[in-house]
Amino acid sequence: DTEVTQTPKHLVMGMTNKKSLKCEQHMGHRAMYWYKQKAKKPPELMFVYSYEKLSINESVPSRFSPECPNSSLLNLHLHALQPEDSALYLCASSQAASRAAHEQYFGPGTRLTVT
């Protein structure tokens, strides 16, 4: 089972709202990732969690706050977003984040619109 699930599929939020994106995998993977993808662009890495610890933060603004409650779950808390943050937010997982990058499996994404 190579499934990564994400909820919600779509989210519309105002600039003063607080919302959370959720991601779950049951493949026993120990690395999880958040990406942001704008239209016609490749995914851009935001955060990497390895063994439930944040290992990479790609200088993401603090209005995005990741959380990894356990090895299967990854959240992205959103607060005071800007319209330019509207994008597809993708979660991915891999066996581990080690010396050689492992294949990553992506969830279907959350399409976020900030009004």
Place this chain on the structure above:
Amino acid sequence: RKEVEQDPGPFNVPEGATVAFNCTYSNSASQSFFWYRQDCRKEPKLLMSVYSSGNEDGRFTAQLNRASQYISLLIRDSKLSDSATYLCVVNGSSASKIIFGSGTRLSIRP
């Protein structure tokens, strides 16, 4: 120079044709290489990893040229369902960080 570069296309080829894409990378220390495909408004899906000796999966063949720092993807007997954006992926300065190329759009016509 971008870390990973691809020809954006679009490649528009007839069904049954053979098509090839190249992707160059700048970090000579990169160890992991992948091809993903992404359909419109969907998530990227792993197509195949690329191994040093080259590897094949059905109609798809991937090659790695470390000396010239590029990887390639060959699709034989292309099908309509092969229409997608193909993303070249290479691990960056940190092994846990992978870098996506900008993608090559492929359109197969009947």
